[in-house]
Amino acid sequence: MKDEHKLMIQTLMSRGLVGERELKDIYKTIQQRCEVRDSPTLNEFKNIINKKLREVSMEIRQKPDEDTGEQKYALVQTMESDLGKLTTDYLPQQLELFKKTVGLIMDSPEGMASSTDILNLKLERLTKQDAQETLNKFVKEQWLNQGEGYVWMTGRSIMELEMYLRKTYQPDKCWHCKDMVIKGQVCTQCEIKLHGYCLDRLFTDRRRVCPNCGQHWS
Ligand SMILES: [Zn+2]
Ligand SMILES: [Zn+2]
Incomplete structure (x- = not known):
């Protein structure tokens, strides 16, 4: 594994969870410090590292933050973690x-x-x-x-804990993006659940009505 890969893994390990904007800055710094000549995009770089991490059953994963919708990155175990x-x-x-x-x-x-x-x-x-x-x-x-x-x-x-959560609790699916939603907003009328950021996208015309039942969203 090259130095730039190790550095990225160490950074993610010590930080726990990193937002996309911040990760781009970190990546830039790593590229400079390790004098990376060919410069893959952040996504390509992530894929290269993930290939190397496969044998230790780890992976860099990303998911939108449930509050803001910003992509967040973390180093996780790929085997079912209990x-x-x-x-x-x-x-x-x-x-x-x-x-x-x-x-x-x-x-x-x-x-x-x-x-x-x-x-x-x-x-x-x-x-x-x-x-x-x-x-x-x-x-x-x-x-x-x-x-x-x-x-x-x-x-x-x-x-x-995605696998554990799916197995143990059958989490809800967001009505809008269909991805798993844990923290979200629920319609008091028809009880559909959405991510806060998905709901914000649907409310852009300022009419706060439920996209499913059409009732006012309180
Ligand atoms: Zn959603
Ligand atoms: Zn509704």
Whole structure:
């Protein structure tokens, strides 16, 4: 493997989740530093690395961010990852918290769990304060997002756990793009679910009506 490939892999490993614009800058820097003469596009570069990563069952994957729609990139395992092997630097009780949090998220129609509910999960060997610290660590390492009293999954955890999520929960499909949607918006009338960014695209004429049932979208 060439230096530029290693550097890209290391960067993705340490960053967890990187947006497209940022990744383009990182790629430019790598090209300069490693004096890459032939310059494949970012996509070609990604494919070259993925070919090399195949033997270690890893892959660079991309997926639109469920909030903004911006492409996000992460290095993930291609073998089915169960939650117990998410990363090696968590204790079993911390991974149990993550698993229960994912369960709460997947059981909620809009794909978000309340922080209070998570902290009230009674887990062995994990005080409320431990739970809060663990949650913060998952957010810092870009496995979870947190805001306004809610917690939801990042592209990193969705890409890493896609097979597990599909098998365990049968996640919803976005009405518009047909891709899996975890955090999204639900029509209160006909209950279709869409990514926030897909809904924004459909609302460009400022008429906030459901694309399926035509009722006002509240
Ligand atoms: Zn969508
Ligand atoms: Zn509707």
